[in-house]
Amino acid sequence: MTGSVPLPGPGLALGPGPEFDRIRKIIGLLGPQGNGLGDDCGLFPEGDEFVAVSTDVSVEGVHFRREWISLEETGWRAAASALSDLAAEGAEAIGLLCAVTVPANASEPELLQLMAGVSGAAGAAGSKVLGGDLASGPGWSVAVTVVGRTRAPVTRGGAQPGDRLWVTGALGGARAALEAWLLGREPLPGARARFAHPEPRLEAGRWLARHGARAMIDLSDGLAGDVGHLAAASQVAVEIDLDSVPVTPEAEEEAKRLGIRVQQFAAEGGEDYELLVALPDRFAEADGFVSECGIPLTPIGKAAEGSGVIFLLSRRPIELKGFNHFG
Amino acid sequence: MTGSVPLPGPGLALGPGPEFDRIRKIIGLLGPQGNGLGDDCGLFPEGDEFVAVSTDVSVEGVHFRREWISLEETGWRAAASALSDLAAEGAEAIGLLCAVTVPANASEPELLQLMAGVSGAAGAAGSKVLGGDLASGPGWSVAVTVVGRTRAPVTRGGAQPGDRLWVTGALGGARAALEAWLLGREPLPGARARFAHPEPRLEAGRWLARHGARAMIDLSDGLAGDVGHLAAASQVAVEIDLDSVPVTPEAEEEAKRLGIRVQQFAAEGGEDYELLVALPDRFAEADGFVSECGIPLTPIGKAAEGSGVIFLLSRRPIELKGFNHFG
DSSP states (O other): OOSSSSOOOSSSSSSSSHHHHHHHHHHHHGGGGGTTTTSSSSSEETEEEEEEEEEEEEEEETTBBBTSOHHHHHHHHHHHHHHHHHHHOEEEEEEEEEEEEEETOOHHHHHHHHHHHHHHHHHHTOEEEEEEEEEESSEEHHHHHEEEEEESSSSSSOOTTTOOOEEEESHHHHHHHHHHHHTTOOOOHHHHHHHHHHHHHHHHHHHHHHHTEEEEEOSSHHHHHHHHHHHHHHTTTEEEEEGGGOOOOOHHHHHHHOOHHHHHHHOOOOOOOOOEEEEEEEOOOOHHHHHHHHSSEEEEEEESOOOEEEEEETTEEEOOOOOOOOO | OOOOSSSSSSSSOOOOEEEEEEEHHHHHGGGGGGGTTTTEEEEEEEETTEEEEEEEEEEEETBOOOEEEEEEEHHHHHHHHHHHHHTTTOOOEEEEEEEEETTTTOOOHHHHHHHHHHHHHHHHHOOOEEEEEEESSSSOOEEEEEEEEESSSSOOSOOOOTTTEESSSSSSSSHHHHHHHHHTOOOOOHHHHHHHHHOOHHHHHHHHHTOOOOOOEEEOOOHHHHHHHHHHHHHEEEEGGGGOBOOHHHHHHHHHHHHOOHHHHTOOOOOOOOEEEEEOOOOOOHHHHHHHHSOOOEEEEEEEOOEEEEEEEETEEEEEOOOOOOO
């Protein structure tokens, strides 16, 4: 450790929600021991760069059901959702570790299927499996810890008044799958793929970090919740124009069936693993992003002096519900 | 990443056992993606040193029972067992990440007790909590990932014929607690402390690394199993003189009740988290170790050309059972 680069600010503020109340209490309990917590990744300096780390646990019956997705998809999804935190930091993936809990009646081929998915996601991110642990337990559970590196981490806390907020890709696909399954239907293939096989936006995250990103977060809890984290951490107010939010075709169909406006449907859905990024108002390279990263980059809002988040739908404020993994 | 330091050898061989058969199959499946797996820690070069990472999961009903130890002890134990892998690499702890699964009926104070234990172990190791995740699930489960650094990692794979094998501390304490609980008795206080509040041997591990340690492993699966991993990874034969193995007083008492020789009792018991280390035959600084690290360091065996492990009790070979966490 050379300490040649300063760590970005102390513990970052989180947006509202019962899960985050618990996390806030834990951060309070940890005190200086937990200094820096609250971002997509923990960071520590090493040589002339930072190592970024993050951990994510996926539990059968809470984050997925065996009848919805295969074990290989379960492994991929667990690893991809953790890798997505590296993307949000603008970091490159080095590798991941995987602690798997397996029900006593599971077979060895099942375990290997799960690990094939984890390994596939690690490989697609250009990274390795650095370690693991294996235990029996009451159900399937996969805790993935990712390790990456970056010279200039992008936290949630750097957005400035006047910045524009942009989102990569299109939202609502994972929720479209979830709603279909919950109603006992098989989701549309595009929606199913978004849920079962999310693509962590590592290349996009690094591109944005190189092109002036001031704050970034991955959309795991859904736009409705995650904008609040970025606003709180950056100590800015944010206004999101939901009419600008790009949505997947499957979200359109599913929202129609549920009688909800698709922008609300997409903003309240979690686990799309797209990136929300604050860029200076002068940023004018979206075309370059699209041609280099192969996915859309769409302006959806702006930061201002103050605090809190306002969502506008057809120019009128609307209350949105966050996506709550907990409970 | 400068790549200025070469990574220690490729994937390391593991000793026998059904848990390790599964891990071997997973390593086989991963191929080059899992290159380097099989040691206490995964390693990657960063600047002019290595970052060492390891993950460990503790599951209620498998690794601990709520009626045996408090949630704070559960958290400490989960973190300490993971930190012990850094000790075995000769690494210094930077921090840890903690993915916790909490049963739906758990209270917030219970969660905070668990985290106080995790935080206590992190602090005692001079390290921080770098990240976490929280999910509901069927029972308590804690996956701890530790991150450390070292300029010269000590793997399991460097023992050479002629080396002597040494062990830190005294063995059998954690098993003494376990046997008491399994018979419905409260363990002796010293045994209970060894199980509930293990001390990762970080200082000892770094001391040994600085003083010529050629191979090291922490005794989580018990001497009976872990010697096999060191021998297999180092491609040497090992002979252990069980009569030399230091045991705790509580192990003596518990072994007597069970009618087992205490050395066998201690060698077959897991989770003592002491270090087994191979040092060149010329090593003569055990007194310095004891005065600087405050725990015993005892020669218990030697490495030779060949393969496999022989345990001698009263100079006769004896078959030992490994400690199997799995199933």
